[in-house]
Amino acid sequence: MSVKQKEKPILEVKDLVAEFTTAAGRLRILDGIDFSLFPAEILALVGETGCGKSVTAKSIMNLLAEQVCKRRGKVMMDGVNLLDLSKKQMRSYLGRRISMIFQNPIASINPVFTLGEQIRRLVRIHMAGEITRVKSELGCTTAAAIDRLAAANLEKVGLTDVDQLMRAYAHQISGGMAQRYRIATAVLGNPDVLIADEATSALDVTVQAHILRLLKRLSAEKNTAIIFITHDLGIAAQLCQQVAVMYSGRIVEVAPTAELFKNPLHPYTRGLLKAVPQLSRKTGLEHIPGTIPDLRNPPSGCRFHPRCRQAMERCRRLRPPLVETKSHQVCCHLYDAGNKEAAWAKS
Amino acid sequence: MLPFLIRRLAGLVFLLLILTMLVFGLSRALPGDVAAMYVGLKAKPEQIQKARLELGLDKPVHVQYLRYMGRLLKGDLGISLRTHRPVARDLKEKLPLSLEIVLLALLISIALGLPMGVVAAFKRDTWIDSAVNMIGSAAVSLPIFFLALLLQLVFFNWLGWFPLQGRISTMMEFRDPLPAVTRFGLIDALLAGDLEYMADMAWHMFLPVVSLASIPLGLVARLSRSSLLEVMQADYIMAARASGVGETVLFFRYGLRNALSPVLSIMGLSMALMLLNTFYVEQIFNYPGIGYWALASIFSLDYPVLVAITLVLGAIYVLSNTIIDVLRRWVDPRIK
């Protein structure tokens, strides 16, 4: 599976299920998510819009209203199942052990307070120890210490003119600056895990590159694992060591980046890769026929089977099991060792 | 800030000009002999003619208007056709009385309405939420004259807790009048140290103020609730929550500040609404304010008074909106 197999994962998600109660009925948005995240690893969570990537992130962090979304399964962090924690208990984890940045950075900043006010509040919440240290070192007031720490954190993400920036408001800065700011606020508590939900999708390509570089650097420096949610395979390839492909509420394949691109196992992954335009290819773009399933009436068995060229009889009946090969983790009947049909259907 | 204020002032002047022209023109264009009204029913034709010349009614309308505006700039608002008293003097006496109850009503509507809306949003979908919603809807659905009469019936006739009408008890009237510092009765009484007088006035003002406050209370409660709920769905609230900010801080600091803007707007609107409602409330409670005066003047087509009142109401409307806009700017830096 992963090169760092010897280490213990910092976050282990097992059979995470999320059911939403809506006017249209109970929708099983997440149908058993399985993956592991190792310290300082950058994992890409890739999938089409609507497959449940954001819901996965928000489920892990308990950001969804309890009346609307019921979660089941295991999200293990240091031996604690995060799903068992109440919202109040979870709060001590948020920002400190696990953190998140979002797609629209400017909308993620409170428009009526200055940037400085907001980051100072977070410094006060998460950096208590640091504040005391700076106070004793420099012999200054608490407020001054907080100011220094806030400024230092902003500089660490590559922002300049920090004093002016702290007096500014969200609508006065650019998207790139806003995302850097948001990253600064997210990592100042030194979290073990950072989830980036489509963090670069709303930015220009050049700015994207900067942010990706920043994330890579921070991950190495602070030993922070990152789950990078995106629909862009290219970015996944650039930034991440492992890629997890998601389809309609399940993670269908996990593999190291190079391995996934070279040897995709799941039919959906193969379809995705074939749909990416490449200059070297002479043939036209292929697309995966059909559309993503309507979750009010999801397909039986494997949710991908209606669109799968290699679908077998049992794909319609049984939910595919999690299969681990030496390099991959894949959810498909094709690779199920106990499946006699698989032997000759594998291609 | 300054250019904004100057623009507002210019707008105010423009509005007032148009208003005065309209009211002036309207009251002059209507059938009815102004001079005859001035002199009275039993007047002889020569008297009417004399009055006509005196009032300058023989001149063309635009000349009359210009003369009026000229006098206006000197502070002379003319003579009331009905009471033959200088309009400016009556205005000075009656305007503060109405402003007093209107401002008190505004204060109460915010002091009660805002917490109601906030609590309803905090405890959404509970019985508190439904109760606030019901009260808010009811407050907005009650016609003001009905509420005023109802309050009189219940609190005066049945319970005897509050007086029927007027501003001060007849016994108090025999006292020496208060030194007029602000012309706001309650404040003047406080300054003069006459607490008994103040209590008596407050006792009289209670029912009128409650009547006036009902509609803004309903509006503020409902609006602050819906505004707050909408704000709590915003991205930045979720982002702050994901960064570990506590639920109470999130609600009362992060959320509330963003939700205030529409509430402030509705307060500006309420000001105009309440000023118009004083017409009815003062009539029913026999309260000698500007509303009572305005109604009498409207029915007697007392045009100097009408123009003056329209000017004053228009000015108050724009001024209060300007104050509201300044407040909104302070609360939300996005507004330019």
Added chain:
Amino acid sequence: MTMKDELKYKHLAEQAAREHRRERKIRTIAFLKRKSAAAALLVLVLITLAAVFAPLVAPYPDQGKGAVNLGERLQPLSGKHLLGTDTFGRDILSRLVYGARVSIFGGLFIVCAAALIGVPLGLWAGYSEGAPGVVISRIGEILISFPAVLIAIAITTVIGAGLTSAVIALIIPWWPWYARIIQGEVLRLKRMLFVEAAQMLGYGKSYILFRHLLPNIMRTVMVMMLLDFGPAIISIGLLGFLGLGTQPPNADWGLMVWEGAPNLMQQPWIAISPGAAMFILVMAFNIFGDNLQDYLDG
């Protein structure tokens, strides 16, 4: 695209449309199931029916229309007169039923007229920026600050007091509200891409206005109108209270309250009944409108 693909996509589109309709039906049923909405709707229907069929519903139709009955003045609630009689001996319940006609149809007229004037003007002002927009804005601002009472008096002295002058007097400062909001909506929608796209494709101004902008705005307008009935009914009542609406001996709720005010303490039912009727009707409109808004948002 081959024939087979075309048919397949058509089939998918039809399927989607069917599902959309089914979803709407589910939501409508859920909406009607809500107790407050159903109760409010019931009240509205009952009162409207009573108003329409007044001669049949009112126990004493002549008294409802104004005929006096001096033998039975100031009677309290009884079996013969369910809500008592007024200073002229007229049955209050009958007067309420006839008064409902004024309130409901007057209110309806005001709201519809204000919308019919305000919405097109707002559309035009919003779409063609520049001079027309500013002019309509300014006129609207001035009209809004005008107390309707003043306008009512003016019209009254010219054409005489009555429901007509009251309604006209209310429509004049009423339509700017619609114009302003529609103007704002149009300005907002104009910036959206689908309008730019239509413009680029070469569609004319009026085509874009009616085919694209109007349907989007319709929903807003409908809710605005529904929530506006309450204030309209109250406004008619306010003018009626001052004697500027329907004239006696006709029945008008506002007028009835004024007629009952002098006897408030001894015979409270005379003034309370019409006031309470107004309150109930307006409350029903507001509750129904709120629920409708939730339904449309959800």
